[in-house]
Every structure is written in structure tokens, then in C-alpha cells.
Amino acid sequence: MGGVRTRGLGLILLGLGLLLLLLGRCFSGGEASSVDPASNTGEEAMVFPEVEEDAAWDEASRILPPPEPVAAVREEEEVDEAAEEPAAPGTPARSGLTAWDRVGGLDDGLQARVERRIAEARKQAGVLGGKSVAPEQVVVSMRALDLAGGKGLVGVRSRERMRPASNQKVLTVAAALALLGAGAELETPFHRGRDARIEGHRLVGDLVAIAGADPVYDPEGDGSVDAWLAPLVAELRDLGIEEITGDLVLDEGAFMEPGPAPEWPAASEHWQEYCALAGGFSANAGCLQANLPARPVGQAVPVRLEPRGHGLTERLGVRSVSAKGRLDVRIGVAGERATVQGELPVSVGDWSARFRHPDPVALFGGAVREALRDAGVLIRGEVRRERGFEVGPRIAVCRSAVAEHLVPILRDSNNSVADQLWLATAQRSEGRGDRGAGAAAVHRALEALGLAASGQASVDGSGLSRANRTSTRQLAAVLAALSEREPDLASLLASLPVAGLSGSLEGRMGGTPAEGRVLAKTGFISGTSGLSGFVLEEGRPRIAFSILVAYPPAGGLNTKVFKPMQDDLCLELLAWIDR
DSSP: OHHHHHHHHHHHHHHHHHHHHHTTOOOOSSSOOOOOGGGOOSSSOOOOOSOOHHHHHHHHTTTSOOOSOOOOOOOOOOOOTTSOOOOOTTOOOOTTOOOTTTOOOOOHHHHHHHHHHHHHHHHHHHHHTGGGOOGGGOEEEEEEEETTTTEEEEEESTTOOBOOGGGHHHHHHHHHHHHTOTTOEEEEEEEEETTOEEETTEEESOEEEEOOOOOOOOTTSOSOOHHHHHHHHHHHHHTTOOEEOSOEEEEOTTBOOOOOOTTOSOGGGTTSGGGOOOOSOOSGGGEEEEEEOOOOTTSEEOOEEESTTOOOEEEEEEEEEOTTSOOEEEEEEETTEEEEEEEEEGGGOSEEEEEEOSOHHHHHHHHHHHHHHHTTOEEOSOEEEESSOOEEEEEEEEEEEGGGGHIIIIISOOHHHHHHHHHHHHHHHHSSBSHHHHHHHHHHHHHHTTOOOTTOBOSOSSSOSTTOBBOHHHHHHHHHHHTTOHHHHHHHHTTSOBTTTSGGGTTSSTTSTTTTTEEEEEEEETTEEEEEEEEEETTEEEEEEEEEEEOOOOTTHIIIIIHHHHHHHHHHHHHHHTO
């Protein structure tokens, strides 16, 4: 009878969980916002719980149907990790480039310590995961390279094709650096329409923007596009133009229609910032930003949504409550309506949060039109989307540097910015900005770095898709190859999270020898955890490493088991350097 009651309670809890899911209590995969969901009315049910990125996904896996299970690991084939990897047939020789994915060598003592720590973590996962996780279902892959010695240090299942999660962003950044360069710029030209002419203070005809996949995003900004648009505003003023009689035409060229990648999170999560879409045009990385200034207790809090001209109906209503109150601000988009409602404790001060707009191209068009209006230039016509539109003379070019997008991608793990850069690189390299071209651009970049292009699959630039595949051997080799390119290395080191100090590593490895000396990209989606980066010696990269873990989704394993394991492995690498 006790067993029946237990099962009945389990079914009730499962039913409650599914009900909450249907009501839209989604969990954030981006930066955590301190919002208390307890007082959610359920009408819109759009909240950010107070959790870190990976904990949110772990928690969500208790309610959502779990992703594909991790099958019991087959007995590993006998592979000599210390042996040099043979070159693939037809691989061209590249003078002066180290084939970091093929170098041999292992440090026996370090390898043994790493294997022991991995075995401990797999056993611990089996204990904490209960019946849903067996140690043999946990796959841990690791590769570490000695950059000074030009040889391998650690190899554990390093050829295994794994889901990289946000470690996919390492490949995206590598492609941009290898094919475009750290000093490259993303450009969005604005032209007159083919038959447009200037008459007095009017542009008679259309204003045409040519897509360049710029995310138009400032991580320190308020979400507006005003600063980015300044060159166009200045040129229109110099021409004396105060009115455009035609349309704002958005020429998307050979860029794909914005849409979810294969094997993305469930549709119920798509309003979240981490599911923002990418395309030929974007503004504020495809998101709305709600900006709320602090107000005295009891007063209404004004809500400003940026970018302006977003085209959605606004339902706003936030009031300031006492410092003892709960932060309970429900945000999101349902249909064509943007909601920001709830209570903001006075102790929080000024507050902001981001959430996805349904269409980044429409957001861009509306934002540009509104920003021009505010600058004194009125567009009389509509915002119109075209492909291959015939244009006249160029009026201005709005730009952003590739290097300035690396911090949002690597330190902040902004998925949309990564996807935009991936598409921009694809368009410049392959002549079109779609998923196939993105994959081709990554292949081309790997070859340019002297590495094999096989063994990986790039479905998006962010790693949010569960269909991406790569190996730790490949990721470590990419980092090692970039370490040999000085301008690219400087941009990379300035953008990666730093242990104990910044980004997603700010709360990890602090107060240990790793603080300030491990620079690495974290990664997490349910059932996958990753860490790839460098260990420094006297301020320079000495070791390039990558660690990927695949496991059956179970709440808390990443935080309790796999992140501590990754941190300990980094400490082992440091001990090897400092021996």
C-alpha cells in the first residue's frame, strides 16, 4: 500500500509539474535575474527564477520530457592516445602550421591522476543520480596540449564525438578570427533605392539597408540602436534630408529566414533571451530590454522597452515595494504582446531584463525607423523585406568590429550574438548566410588553421542545438592553433571568462592557484557540460585543454559533480606546470 501511495504522489507531482510547464514557468538559460516566481498570477506566467544557467536547465529537466537518453557506453576501443594521429587521406601540407589535432605524447603521471579524478566523478554521479544514472552512462572526454613542448599531455576518449553545448562558441569565434580576422568589421550599408532622388529636404523614393548579420548589440547599453545608427543619421543630416517619401527596404540577400535550429529547446522556452533568433538583420541581438529605474515605495515604476519601434503591443505595470518585498517581475512575449508586470523592491535599485522578440528582422526595421524619426528624419512609407533589391548610390555604412562581439559570445555566452557572427562569417566566406554555409565556414576555418575538418557538425553558432558535434581533441587543437596567431590570441584572451574573476568562471576556482590563470569557455545544456580554454604560465597560454561530459539528465549533477571535476582537472594541469 505504501508503494501505491508513493506512486500516486509521484503522479500528482508530475501532473503539477506539467501544469506549471503549460502555464509557461520557463527556466532561464542565460544570465540569472533575481525574480521571484511565487506571486506569478499564471495569466502570462513568464518569469526568471533566481538560478545560475546550468542549475536552471537541470531543474527544468525534472519537468520537461528529458532529451534523448544517454545509452550505456560501449566498451572503449583500444586507442593509443599518446600516438600521433595520422593525417586524413588528401590532407594538404601547410608549412609552418602545427597539426595540433594530430600531435602525440602523454604525460603518464598527469594522465593517471586525471583518469582517477574522472573515475571518481563518474562514480559520484551514479550515487547522486540514483536509478536514473549509472556510472557507465557517463562519458567524460578530455584533451590537454603542452603548447611549449608541442605535444599531448592528456587524452581521455578525446576522439569521441560529443555535444559541445556552448563550447561550440569556441569554433564560431575561431572561424571568425581565421576567416575574417580580429580587426574585421561587420557592415550594414544603406543606399538610396535605384530611382530615388534628393529634392530639397526629401529623399524621394526608398531607403535600402543591405543585410550584414550585425547583431547591433552593446552588452553595456540600454538596448537602443541610436549609437550604432549614428553614421547614417550624420550623413542624412549632411544631405539635409528630413523626410523619406518611400519605404525602408530591408534586403536580406542570401541570409536564411530566422528560425529555431534543429533540436533546439522546447517551444515553451522560445520567449527566453537564450532562444533569440538570428538572421540577416538584428537589433539588440534579437531581444527587447526592459529598463526599470528605482522609485520610492508605493510609486509606479516607469518601464522603458528598447529598442523603440519594436512593433508589439505593450502591457506594462510595475510598482515599487518595500525592501522586504520580493522581486516579482513577469516579462516576456505572448503572440504580439510584450508584458512587463509585477513588483520591484526598492532595495534592488535600477533593474533591467532581456527577452526575445519574435522576429529579429522586423525588430531591426522598426528600431531603425523609430531612431530616425527621433533624429528628425521621417519615413513616410512602410518597412518592407526584399531580396536582391536594385539600389542606387550608397548613403552610409553602419559598422561594428568583430572583436567587440567576442566578449558577449565568450564571457557572457550570448547565443544570438554567436549565431549572428556565425552567419556573418558564413556570408563573407561562402557567399550566403544559412546553416549549410555556417558549417562550411567552420570547415574552411579548421583547414586554414592546419586542422582536420572532419569529425564535427555545426548546426548553429551558439551550441544551443543538441545536434552539434565535435571532440575535445578538435577543440583543444583549435585553441592551440589560435595561440600561434598573435592578434587573434590577444582578442581571445581578453574575451574568455577568467577563473575566480570574470564571466561564468567568476564563482569558480577563486582562492586557488587557478584564479587568474585559467581562462576558459563554459558550456551547459541538459545532459552536457563543457569547459575549454587555456592554463597560463607567466601570463601566456602554456596548456590548451578541453573537457566535455555527456550524462543522463538529472537535477544538480553538473553543479555537484561535473563542474567540481572540471575545476579539479584544471588544478592538476596547473600543478603539472608548477611542478
